[in-house]
Amino acid sequence: MGNASALSPQARETALQQLGTPGNEVDVLVVGGGITGAGAALDAVTRGLTVGLLEQRDLASGTSSRSSKLVHGGLRYLEMMDFGLVREALTERGLLLTKLAPHLVKPVPFLYPLTHRGWERGYVGAGLALYDTMARVGGHDAGLPRHRHLTRKGVARVAPDFKAERLAGAIQYWDAQVDDARLVLTVARTAAQHGAHIATRTKVTGFLREGERVIGVRARDLETGRDLEIRARVVVNAAGVWTDEIQGLVGGRGSLHVKASKGIHIVVPRDRIRSESGFIVRTETSVLFVIPWGRHWIIGTTDTAWDLDRAHPAASRADIDYVLEHVNRILREPLDHEDVEGVYAGLRPLLSGESEPTSRISREHTVVTPVPGLVMIAGGKLTTYRVMARDAVDAASHSLRSGGSPMVRDSITDRVPLVGADGYETRANQRVMLARRSGLHLARIDHLLGRYGGRIDDVLDLVADRPELSAPLAGAEDYLAAEVVHAVTHEGARHLDDVLVRRTRISIETFDRGVGAAPEAARLIGELLGWTEERLAAEVDHYRRRVAAERQSQKMMTDQEADEARVSLPDLI
Known part of the structure; x- marks a missing residue:
């Protein structure tokens, strides 16, 4: 399709002109340019629907550029006996590795250190054996190596800077990683290639209503100050940690309440830690990942409640000290603040639980239709973005049918390669x-x-x-x-x-x-x-x-x- 996917300056102008022209109407208008919104736009447009997407800042400018950059099944969910979520995530991991985005998603090895003799190796090994088996049964294991057991000496060979003498050994397993912002961008470009209108720097300021039904949005082009009315048969709100604010524009009606949990990561040069593998270590409240990232390591994360500015969450000295303290427990040569090249902080949109600490609230997503013509989705995680998008558009299709539209086709995004995968x-x-x-x-x-x-x-x-x-x-x-x-x-x-x-x-x-x-x-x-x-x-x-x-x-x-x-x-x- 040539450069139909190009999000050029002219493409933005064309999108705003098409969306804002009186008398025009799209089937689905997505609000939010993170991974969920971009995924919903792609899912909808490849079902044959007309689609627009509005993002008030830049694509992936929120949570979706500030993750651990992992595509994984979620070992911690396996321990929580959430087998369905793990199986779903492993299937998505395999699809991304093999069909959808093999140029972006790459295998990455991790060491799971063992500190207790005897029982721990059997317990963790059984979990990782189940992890590998679930990936193979799903038919999308992508040829990743199966886990392997390492002795203390084996750990020292793979990761010389790891304090192997304090371990009983380790188990090496494989997951995958991705540049999260590039994944969002690529999904959005793929949606544009198939006909979606993508407009960034465009803020939703209100909803258009006909009685109870939402029939579109009022929006402002932040670059020109121009106000627009954009009509849509269904609006999908995929605003992440801004879900409650968008919900407020429709009178606060809805059952989704999202908590923001802050996670910070530090980046250090690759030569500061000698290791051929990343590693994962338990902390008091969560897990710490040390992730290979080109000529760098990404180390994180934290998991703390955040109720301050959501556009630019800030990492504090205490956050950085926490990460350094925990990674230094396992390194021969400790890291300090002088070793830190970069720091980033992101907010996870977590569905509110009954006074649960944020590290225990489920990452599963929820879709609701608070009023006719409006679908809201929140929760979830990067790996399962395609499933989240599918569920959101399924809900939108129900709303379309109730408005008199014919049957909407099923999702096909498990068979639609992202821009750059072909060739x-x-x-x-x-x-x-x-x-x-x-x-x-x-x-x-x-x-x-x-x-x-x-x-x-x-x-x-x-x-x-x-x-x-x-x-x-x-x-x-x-x-x-x-x-x-x-x-x-x-x-x-x-x-x-x-x-x-x-x-x-x-x-x-x-x-x-x-x-x-x-x-x-x-x-x-x-x-x-x-x-x-x-x-x-x-x-x-x-x-x-x-x-x-x-x-x-x-x-x-x-x-x-x-x-x-x-x-x-x-x-x-």
Whole structure:
């Protein structure tokens, strides 16, 4: 379909024009551009429905860019005897690895350390054997290696910096990981490829009603200030931790109440921990993951209630100390604050329980229809986004039928490859040829294949047309200048933040948090979006002040102090 998936500046304008034209109506309008909203848009459009999606900031700007970046079955749910949730998640993991997004989702090994002799090895081993078996029975084990038992010496060989002498051994098992923001973007691009209208920087300000029935929304284009009325036969609210606020716009009617649970992660260079495997360690309240991430490690997470600013949750000094303290218990060479390249904090949207601590509230999702024409979905987790989306659109189809529409077809997203999946294996096999033809190092081609898959030619064509874009981005040499341009022309980036924080991971993968890369990246973006010198300078200044505010918040000991430091910097419009 050529570049129908490209989320270009013109594609945004076209989407807003189509959605806001009087007399036009879509079957399904999705509110929220995280993984659930993007998934719902893709599910609906591939069933033959007309679809729009509105996001008030950037795609994946909330929870969906701030996770542990794992696609996994959930061992902790297995221990809670929630076999159905584990089986469902393992099936989704397999689909993503093999069919839907093999270019984005990759296997990753973990060590589960054993501290007790005898009973623990049998207990954990039985659980992991069940985990592997459930994946195989689902038919989507993706060829991942089965778990294996390691002695103390085996642990020392695999992970020399792990305090193996304090262990009774370990069990190595396999799960998968993904750049969560890139997954959201790719799902949204796939929806656009099939005809969905995607509009970011567009805020829902109210609902349109006909009697009790919701028939659309009032929205504002935050870039121009223009107000729109967008009509839809069904509105799907997938606003995550903002669910209660959207529910309030319809008079507070509904049965979903979402708690926000804060989880923070730190990023450290790969050479700070010698290990061929990630590991997972129990803490008093949750689990700690140490996750390989290219030339880095991601370490987290926490699980604490959060009732402050939801757009920019802040990691406090106490949060970072907690993660460092727990990871240092298992490392020979302790980490300290000087080792931390990046920090990010995200909010999990958890369905409220009966006074349960947030670490125990189920991650399962719920779909409700509080009033005719409005579907709301909340809860769930990244791995099972496709199931959540399917359930939301199933509920929307019931609402459509009640409004006199014909039967809506069943979901087919288990058979719809995401943008970049088609052609990925062929292009991966041609990696040497691509390197020779483009003049790029083979490692650069592998990097691009892991981000763009079979659409790597979109980036290589930019390099061919403008050879200067083959240079590494100044201040962030892991990325090419061409990737910044591609982020604007194909991936919907509208601000410097969008590129440094979500289209790339420069903000957490460099010790200066991307400040050094900001001027060149802003210049490349500004050339495409027509920025004046004043606007370009404002974008760079805002990014620098964003980093300064985050650093300041991370020195504060309490959530309240950290929040005050972080929200001192308002967003750019």
